[in-house]
Amino acid sequence: MYQQMIFVNLPVTDLDASKKFFTALGYSINPQFSNDDAASVVISDTIVAMLLTRPFYATFTDKEIVDPRTTSGVLVCLSAESREEVDALLGRAIAAGGTDLERVQDHGFMYGRSFDDLDGHTWEVMWMDPTATEA
Template sequence: MTHIFVNIPTNDLERAKAFYTALGCELNPLFTDENAACVVWSENIFFMVLTKEYFSTFTDKEFADPKTHAQVLLSISRDSREDVDRIVEAGVAHGGTAPGEPQDYGFMYGRDLIDPDGNGIQFMYMDPEAAAKGPDAYMAEQARA
């Protein structure tokens, strides 16, 4: 089984823990201490939120400031458009920002959320039928209907 661990730096670990738990995530206490928090998104997806000092023990590279530089674009699926809106609104209520307008492609809906440290996450919903058939075939069917 493959698991995904995304390591992200934070300036304030307690603030980051409060932010991600407000989004509905749980923390795995076995991998959470004064240096890091293991944020559980699902049984296979985790964020390791690390203090900058601890993060720097894993790399010799300089930090890119996530408030001004993009390094990756993370996208996490939700079960509905309403779930996308709900999680983004919870993030904004707990110190995040939601830049830009929602992206609505009919078969796919997404919104961006920036955490208090500047790390960006896109939350998206894709119609299961469009995911199974591919967006072109799904949109062609919708046009014929």
């Protein structure tokens, strides 16, 4: 069966710093789709974050590019295998220079936390008890 992919395109101010940030989270850079204007961050087999320099990002849109430090345009949410992995990923993000948004969602069967990356894009990490989805 065909596995649809998602490519999240994000404008970044400092491409090298952003690449270091995401590799510190445990993700890899696909050099085949990376250059001086873009970095392809492989999050999973079906999820890729394309980090684009702001001038290069502007070639894909006629709209104003928001400043994610002051304006929210998208919330990216990633699943995690466990509550511990939620905390571990958030810890790696903070250690790499990200900002803990100090928003903990704990509903027992679902647990999540959020951080901003170096450019202010908000990433949520969420675990859900698989038995809760069966009910």
